[in-house]
Amino acid sequence: MNSQATVSVVILSSNSVFLDATHLGEDSLTTQKKIWALVKQCKESNAFIDIVPAMNSLTVYLLNTEELSKWQTTLVSWWDEVDAQQHQGAHHKILTHYGGEYGPDLDFVADAHALSPKQVIELHSGAHYQVLFLGFQPGFVYLHGLTAQLHTPRRATPRTHVAKGSVAIGADQTGIYPADSPGGWHIIGHTDFTLFNCHANPPSVIQPGDTLQFVCLESAS
Amino acid sequence: MITVLKPGLLMTIQDKGRTGFRHLGVAQSGAIDSYAMTIANRLLDNDDNDAVIEITLGLAQLQFNCDTLIALIGTDMKAKLDDTPVYPGWTYTVKQGQTLTFAAARNGFRAYLAVKGGINCERVMNSRATDLTAGFGGTTGAALKENDTIPITPSSQNWPKLGALSPPKRRLIRIHPSIHTQLLGQSTLDDFCAKTWQVTPQSNRMGVRLQTSSNQLAHSHSLPSLAVIPGSIQLPPSGEPIVLLNDGQTTGGYPLLGGIISADLYHFAQLKPGDSINFSYVDLAAANAAQAKLDAHLQQLTIALRNKH
Numbered sequence: 001m002n003s004q005a006t007v008s009v010v011i012l013s014s015n016s017v018f019l020d021a022t023h024l025g026e027d028s029l030t031t032q033k034k035i036w037a038l039v040k041q042c043k044e045s046n047a048f049i050d051i052v053p054a055m056n057s058l059t060v061y062l063l064n065t066e067e068l069s070k071w072q073t074t075l076v077s078w079w080d081e082v083d084a085q086q087h088q089g090a091h092h093k094i095l096t097h098y099g100g101e102y103g104p105d106l107d108f109v110a111d112a113h114a115l116s117p118k119q120v121i122e123l124h125s126g127a128h129y130q131v132l133f134l135g136f137q138p139g140f141v142y143l144h145g146l147t148a149q150l151h152t153p154r155r156a157t158p159r160t161h162v163a164k165g166s167v168a169i170g171a172d173q174t175g176i177y178p179a180d181s182p183g184g185w186h187i188i189g190h191t192d193f194t195l196f197n198c199h200a201n202p203p204s205v206i207q208p209g210d211t212l213q214f215v216c217l218e219s220a221s
Numbered sequence: 222m223i224t225v226l227k228p229g230l231l232m233t234i235q236d237k238g239r240t241g242f243r244h245l246g247v248a249q250s251g252a253i254d255s256y257a258m259t260i261a262n263r264l265l266d267n268d269d270n271d272a273v274i275e276i277t278l279g280l281a282q283l284q285f286n287c288d289t290l291i292a293l294i295g296t297d298m299k300a301k302l303d304d305t306p307v308y309p310g311w312t313y314t315v316k317q318g319q320t321l322t323f324a325a326a327r328n329g330f331r332a333y334l335a336v337k338g339g340i341n342c343e344r345v346m347n348s349r350a351t352d353l354t355a356g357f358g359g360t361t362g363a364a365l366k367e368n369d370t371i372p373i374t375p376s377s378q379n380w381p382k383l384g385a386l387s388p389p390k391r392r393l394i395r396i397h398p399s400i401h402t403q404l405l406g407q408s409t410l411d412d413f414c415a416k417t418w419q420v421t422p423q424s425n426r427m428g429v430r431l432q433t434s435s436n437q438l439a440h441s442h443s444l445p446s447l448a449v450i451p452g453s454i455q456l457p458p459s460g461e462p463i464v465l466l467n468d469g470q471t472t473g474g475y476p477l478l479g480g481i482i483s484a485d486l487y488h489f490a491q492l493k494p495g496d497s498i499n500f501s502y503v504d505l506a507a508a509n510a511a512q513a514k515l516d517a518h519l520q521q522l523t524i525a526l527r528n529k530h
Contacts, residue, residue, distance in 0.1 A: 011505065012397065013450075013452070014482065014483055014512065015483070018447070020400075022445050049240045050240060050241060050243040050244065051244060052244050052471060052472070054446045055445035055446045055447070056445055061240075061243075068505075134244060135246045135446060135471045135472030135473075136246060136471075137355060137470070138242075138247045138352075139246060140246050179355065179356070198355070199345065203242065203245060
């Protein structure tokens with residue numbers, strides 16, 4: 001409610017400004033929607049090298065270092081004016097094979113919550129997820145919207161190799177591995193959806209502020 | 222074309238790196254010492270952003286399959302072109318078939334080899350820099366290996382012998398204030414600056430990890446992920462700071478002790494395990510003055526070279 005009073009915008013370095021909205025008391029998704037709307041406004045200004053939203057925060061890297069104070073002031077006033085509903089992202093359907101060889105940890109997740117594998121699939125694919133921001137590795141999306149019924153502590157021992165396209169659950173998050181990598185999340189399925197292609201423009205079709213859903217192709221379990 | 226006979230510890234193709242894609246999780250990559258890279262390119266009248274070869278520690282060997290001109294900048298690895306010593310800071314003409322051999326670096330960690338016209342590999346997201354973590358850029362998306370070939374345009378032109386001085390090393394690294402002063406407490410930040418830190422062997426192009434004796438900086442804070450860049454100094458709960466470098470991730474959830482000022486970041490290219498450094502907070506005016514001094518150094522070089530090329 002009192003966001004105007006508490007958003008903090010500080011100069012981070014000679015060319016960057018950091019907007020911190022993590023302590024506003026609003027729910028984090030409402031705050032994040034304002035971040036996305038702000039990102040859009042920043043893009044339109046053509047004043048930045050990089051515009052990086054993260055969790056309830058935004059960091060902008062300026063083309064012109066002489067405009068630091070100007071942007072510090074501008075971001076504060078934009079925050080006060082911006083409408084959380086202003087941003088409309090794209091919607092993506094992630095066709096997913098659940099269970100079996102595609103999702104070796106589906107049964108584990110089901111057992112952990114006294115659910116059937118089918119119920120896990122229904123809960124996971126029944127939700128609409130918000131893409132909060134991207135980070136960690138190219139094309140990795142931080143999603144909001146995993147039902148509390150599926151929150152599962154990470155594996156005690158991370159796998160040394162998780163295949164590209166693995167759909168997984170780690171603690172209160174669900175996500176998709178954009179490339180082969182080590183990983184500690186529980187793999188419940190697999191998608192052929194390409195999250196990141198360095199030769200495409202843009203290289204990631206999913207952007208912060210988009211929404212997505214997992215669509216169950218078939219259950220191999 | 223150049224053939225890699227021995228890549229040494231780590232040899233990659235780099236330019237100034239990628240910008241404009243950090244919101245998609247894409248690291249900057251690029252030469253850790255972009256200042257050395259720029260000097261090397263200017264000595265050859267290349268574009269500042271032409272791709273160069275970053276050599277780590279040495280023990281490497283390259284064979285030239287065409288005539289070219291080279292400039293070598295960075296730490297002294299006792300390089301030899303066939304049997305002739307090649308000194309960092311100078312240009313050399315190279316004949317087809319000659320071999321450039323690097324012994325081990327003693328006082329630093331990285332050297333930069335520029336060739337006339339730059340390295341010709343394809344650009345990925347507007348850059349030729351190798352992103353080792355994500356696996357794209359450079360010629361193969363990976364570190365150079367034995368028998369890899371590096372495309373260059375032959376050049377047989379006469380070139381004057383040109384040299385450039387590199388600025389002295391700094392052991393006291395200047396940093397921007399922490400945005401997490403309240404969270405970490407002023408005494409933690411004071412402690413961080415009071416200590417002398419050693420570079421640990423776990424350091425790489427993603428980050429330099431630091432340790433010190435009687436470390437009091439351990440904590441139990443965790444934060445919502447925020448954007449980080451090369452130069453961000455993260456403080457994980459262990460209390461052992463990590464200075465993120467060019468291959469570092471785009472977001473992270475550790476508190477920040479501050480950020481290296483742009484003028485001092487290139488010093489991290491020459492830090493090797495066991496080296497020690499100190500940190501000191503400076504204000505924005507001091508950071509900008511330091512950058513202006515560095516820019517002036519490059520500008521002087523350009524003026525000096527203008528009538529020589």
